Amino acid sequence: MIPASKLKRKRRPDSALGLLSTPSFPAIVGTADAMLKAAEVTLVGYEKIGSGLCTVIVRGNIADVRLAVEEGSRLAEKLGQTVSKLVIARPMPNLEAVFPIGSHLVEIAQQQRGYSRLSNQSIGLLETRGFPAMVGAADAMLKSANVQLSAYETIGAGLCTAMVRGSVANVAVAIEAGMFEAERIGELNSVMVIPRVMDDLEAMLPVASCWIEKPLPLLFSNKVKEKEKELVPLENLEQLSRSIEQEPET
Known part of the structure; x- marks a missing residue:
């Protein structure tokens, strides 16, 4: 049996979380952009909770997350769109498992979204x-x-x-x-x-399916079988010349 003293949870240096809520979607996109440009944080995503409220979620080290949340809050207050903000240092694994705040969600979103012709x-x-x-x-x-x-x-x-x-x-x-x-x-x-638009934000923004570039299914094989050439029988040239000579002159 492993002693309880050795059962230590692994804490990653980038495990701090920052959350900022606004009552407007343009405001949440703008604050997310400001947060990404203010500090070295990763955008996990945004959460819509109804009644027009949205929450943007970022993660990184504690100092960067604090700086990002303050910068985003400053912009939200300027727009008159601040509801609440929160910084969590070293979130518990159970919290990350239940709420949509895990860093792996970024990779999943990027894989599912694909490349848009409107990017950048x-x-x-x-x-x-x-x-x-x-x-x-x-x-x-x-x-x-x-x-x-x-x-x-x-x-x-x-x-x-x-x-x-x-x-x-x-x-x-x-x-x-x-x-x-x-x-x-x-x-x-x-x-x-x-x-x-920052790359992290670009990956999270909704894009209509008509703008997503997906590889078209291969409908035909690359190797198309050529139709076998048929030999056309030719008339006997000797018989043909004789028949011409035997024709009566007019």
Whole structure:
């Protein structure tokens, strides 16, 4: 029997967790981007809990996580979108096993998502309260600038977010046009423009299936059997010449 003193849990130096909650999807994407750019942390993902509330989750060493959460909280407060924040040093294994906060979830998400043709482009997010306003805003954005509608997200409480991709200038123009249309139709809740999306955040953002590049199934074999050449019988040339000579002259 192993003594209890030797049964020590292994603590990884990057096991600290940071959580930040906002009542808006564009705000949670913006704060996640700020957190990733402020410190050496890994984005585990975001959790939608209904009523328009979202929580972004990062992990790393304690110092980096604290710095990231403070930076994200600062941006959220500037946007008027802060709900709560939390830093957990050395979370227990049981906590990581039950809640969606494990670092392995990042690898799983990246494998399932695949590569998008819209990757590495600027992103604009426009959130409305009500689906018609979001659809109308998305239509206005597509007609006003050279952008592509990448996906949309719903987080409850009637909040819907349209996401467009393109150059920074085009995204900015599109968002401005979408704001006017959203206010004309219904209620505009929040907007966000991110010029350069971090890789961790890129892997977590929803993307419509039409933009995911997947290998097409191989329908035919590469080696196509050629049809065997058939020999065409030729008439006997000697008989043919005799028949021509025997034809009466006219």
